[in-house]
Amino acid sequence: MIKVFAIIGIIGGMLCAVADLLLDLKGDDNQKLGKMKMIDSKWKVMSHGRFVWSDILAMFAVPMYSCGFVALMMQLYKVKVELAMGMTIMFLCGAMGGFMIHTFLCMMPTIYQKIIEKADFEIAEDVIEGVFRQIYVPFFVLYSMLVIVPAFIVMGLIAFGILELPLWCIILNPLCFQLIGLLFRATGLKIFVDAPSCCAASLGLAMYGVLALMLI
Structure with missing residues (x-):
């Protein structure tokens, strides 16, 4: 069962990366617009179908990558029952937020495209920023529960030998991958302006x- 869940989790993460690329691969000529820099200039010409398919893929990807984390916690359950249960509950709540966040990000360009067809940029900006302020708290709290907090705990479990994995496995988590992606973007090279940072997490x-499989 652990092996099956782990493999499903790997496929789910890769599927989610494809969903991220559909949503956020815009090219080096894209510009951030507005006071909060939440609007992308390329939204105006991007196909609406990309955002539809991105959200459909995320619908399947989120429960699938959750299986990978559950598989890892099934391994931890053998030595730390309460911690494994607590982390599983936290991650699944975060995963629910992950789908909410992805759906919101898919809706933003659609809202922009529809408003800009019949009104000016200021109205589109006001609507998008207003909606973001409305979900600001759950957005970041649930993102932390999905990406940040579990990653730190898993890194600690590996570092202290509770999860019997090589120390280099500390980097195998969404937080480290996201930081690596941002480092690629920081090089300023055009090839790294979107990927891998937009799908690194x-x-x-x-x-x-992968970690769950390594423990089998």
């Missing part, structure tokens, strides 16, 4: 399945 989520 999803690939990192797939790594929980």
Whole structure:
């Protein structure tokens, strides 16, 4: 069962990375617009179908990559029952938020496209920023429960030998992958302006399945 869950988790993380690329691969000529820099200039010409398919893929990817984390916690359950249960509950709540966040990000360009067809940029900006302020708290709290907090705990479990894995496995999580992706972007090279940073966290989520397999 652990092996099956782990493999499903790896596939789910990779599927989520594809969803991220559909949503956020815009090219080096994209510009951030508005006071909060939440609007992308390329939204105006991007196909609406990309956002539809991105959200459909995320619908399947989120429960699938959650299986990878559950597989890892099934391994931890053998030595730390309460911690494994607590982390599983936290991660699944975060995963629910992960789908909410992805859906919101898919809706933003659609809202922009529809408003900009019949009104000016200021109205589109006001609507998008207003909606973001409305979900600001659950957005970041649930993101932390999905990406940040579990990653730190898993890194600690590996570092202290509770999860019997090589120390280099500390980097196999969405937080480290996201930081690596941002470092690629920081090089300023055009090839790294979008990928891998826009899909790095999803690939990192797939790594929980890899860790679970390594423990078998």
